[in-house]
Amino acid sequence: MAYIDGVLVPVPVAEQENYAAWTARVSPLFLEYGATRVFDGWGDDIKDGKINDMRTAVVAAQQENVVFSWIEWPSKAVRDEGWEKLMADPRMNESGQPPFDGTRMIFGGFAPIVDISIKNGNPS
Structure with missing residues (x-):
């Protein structure tokens, strides 16, 4: 069953473009290690x-906005293994300093209890 990492992070409004560039650099690593989707x-x-x-x-301070992110994984086992590999991958450090205060980031893993979507016009 799928597994989701959910994240809320405050980002300075002036850093929106830098945040988008930073996450565009690190997101492919998540896919490389098993994630099926990264959304910011x-x-x-x-x-x-x-x-x-x-x-x-x-x-969040007055000059900050909130970014809502999630990472979809095929299973919790793939997620756990993926995160371990991500944290050991030197490319994570090479991606540069994230443009936000990570001490105020909120994150956690979630096991889906309802998953309904529209695909090709039909609920699935």
Whole structure:
């Protein structure tokens, strides 16, 4: 069964292009080590919550935006092995310093409980 890594990270608005370039450099490594998809989305419609929201969850400053990312893997076993190889791959360090404060990044692994999509016009 598929497995998903989910990520929220605050990125300075002025660093949007640098973030996109950085993630374009590292994302192919995830695919090389077994991921089937890497997605990064720049916050476009993030509402303020009454108690918590995406911005407060990552302690985003006024001049920062939230990036929502996920990495799809065919299974948790492939994901665990892939991450181990990624962390040992020197190309990860060669990709440059990420343009965000990683100490405020929130991430975790998720086992799907519902997975419905439209393919060729039919729910699957």
